[in-house]
Amino acid sequence: MKARGSNPGFEPEFKLLLALLNASLGKMALDTCRELVETEAIDWSEFERLVIEHRVVSIVYDTLIQIGVADAIGSETWQRFSDLNRSLQLRQLSKVQELLEITRAFDAEKIRFLTLKGPAVSQFLYGEAAKRHCNDLDFVVLRSDFPKVPVVLNGLGYERGGEAFDRRIEDGEAFEGLSHHEHYCRLGSQVEVHWRVSSLDFMYSDSIDVLYSRRNFVQIGGCSVPLLGEVDLIDYLTLHGTAHCWHRLKWLYDIEMAKNIETQALGQTGLARAKGVRDRLRFLLFFDAQSDVSLPASNLKCRMLAKQSIAQIVNYKRGPDSPSKVLGRTLLVFFCAIGLRNKLGYLVNLFSWPSFYERFPLPRRLKFLYCILGPFYWVYRKIVDRFVDSGVSSR
Amino acid sequence: MRLELDMDSIVSRRADLVATDIDQDKVFLDIALGKYYGINRVGSSIWDIAEQPVSIADICRELMGRFEIDEATCKKETLAFCQSLVESGSFVLASEG
Numbered sequence: 025m026k027a028r029g030s031n032p033g034f035e036p037e038f039k040l041l042l043a044l045l046n047a048s049l050g051k052m053a054l055d056t057c058r059e060l061v062e063t064e065a066i067d068w069s070e071f072e073r074l075v076i077e078h079r080v081v082s083i084v085y086d087t088l089i090q091i092g093v094a095d096a097i098g099s100e101t102w103q104r105f106s107d108l109n110r111s112l113q114l115r116q117l118s119k120v121q122e123l124l125e126i127t128r129a130f131d132a133e134k135i136r137f138l139t140l141k142g143p144a145v146s147q148f149l150y151g152e153a154a155k156r157h158c159n160d161l162d163f164v165v166l167r168s169d170f171p172k173v174p175v176v177l178n179g180l181g182y183e184r185g186g187e188a189f190d191r192r193i194e195d196g197e198a199f200e201g202l203s204h205h206e207h208y209c210r211l212g213s214q215v216e217v218h219w220r221v222s223s224l225d226f227m228y229s230d231s232i233d234v235l236y237s238r239r240n241f242v243q244i245g246g247c248s249v250p251l252l253g254e255v256d257l258i259d260y261l262t263l264h265g266t267a268h269c270w271h272r273l274k275w276l277y278d279i280e281m282a283k284n285i286e287t288q289a290l291g292q293t294g295l296a297r298a299k300g301v302r303d304r305l306r307f308l309l310f311f312d313a314q315s316d317v318s319l320p321a322s323n324l325k326c327r328m329l330a331k332q333s334i335a336q337i338v339n340y341k342r343g344p345d346s347p348s349k350v351l352g353r354t355l356l357v358f359f360c361a362i363g364l365r366n367k368l369g370y371l372v373n374l375f376s377w378p379s380f381y382e383r384f385p386l387p388r389r390l391k392f393l394y395c396i397l398g399p400f401y402w403v404y405r406k407i408v409d410r411f412v413d414s415g416v417s418s419r
Numbered sequence: 420m421r422l423e424l425d426m427d428s429i430v431s432r433r434a435d436l437v438a439t440d441i442d443q444d445k446v447f448l449d450i451a452l453g454k455y456y457g458i459n460r461v462g463s464s465i466w467d468i469a470e471q472p473v474s475i476a477d478i479c480r481e482l483m484g485r486f487e488i489d490e491a492t493c494k495k496e497t498l499a500f501c502q503s504l505v506e507s508g509s510f511v512l513a514s515e516g
Contacts, residue, residue: 086440089442089443106442109441109442110441110442113439113440113441113446114441114446114455116439117437117439117446117448117455118448120437120448121437121448121450121453124437124450125450152439152440153437153439154437154438154439155439244437245434245435245436245437245448245450246433246434246435247435
């Protein structure tokens, strides 16, 4: 077995990124990072792209400041990092503002909701609402309160994407589909309102109502913002990371920031194998050089799935939607789902695209056709999008 | 009417302001006004100290422990900084609750 943390196959840029993240967690000495900066041939443009892709700009930048390597990096690159960090942090603050605006509006209308990810999770895990990178805001709303959501969000200036949903929301039919959220936009800023936590929530044993009853709160700007209870949050983050094959280090870093992760047993739930993969990845990438924790016991399947995830994490240049990565993600979730029922649940989710579902509403007795027509529609969209892209770029 | 602060004035930052560290500065957001403010490293320290109600004299003592600065300058600058934050509504006087 390879020594922990040796990571011999990683590119220098990725090695440095991992070292900086580990140092920020107190799992590696700052001197080790400094040594890497000074001895490895780091391509700083590549490193910058890597940091952006993994959504850890602020954490990495702060750690670079701590180790004081601005001179080694070069003033031009350092200035770029600084500007990038500043603009992202300001954007995160604007997300906080948006979150509080919506929270207050939902509270005023007595809408029962939870926030997923975003500034609330940042406040809970990082102790600072604007620290964690987020592109949009996600809310889970209890179904009985869902009809009030469009009115409130429209009042705040948000517009809904997907008119088909409008027509079906009142009779509740929208909730029976395989989709799990709805988009709203305001000046390029996106909000997702979920009626299910995730498209993979079949792995959860508890309903939204139960998750809501176990909710936690964080205080942000004098406002009490509800989010998932800590154990549920870790489960959700695990589910989210699994669904994306952990291809961004931010998701694993979130798990590292959770305080009670060590007390969570793998258990016999649908998430047990996903947790096994997660913990193996944590061990391989976020090792604690000071402690003597041994590699968690995991079966062959977990080891293979973790290997697949690392391939996704490292090969960021291909982009998250390259065919090999999509296939890798699909296999990861399929094998992480325990039991035939969960595996079938995943395949049904996989082969029915919500956009197709929204565009061509079918009568209930014909809904099984989504599973067959969905993939064809997906391929059709890919071809059309590629054609449009190449048409635009050739002009 | 302009409220003049003195070294015994007790100030604290408003609880509903959201801040983030950028480099060694701090940027905070006044959601009610929809305005962002930037403060430098020393200002950030004052911001952190004023999480709970604290006298300006105590802020100065704390700052002199953290930075190389003479007492007269520290008092003058801290008073002016707190005065401006009270006037902008970002800091509140203890008597205001």
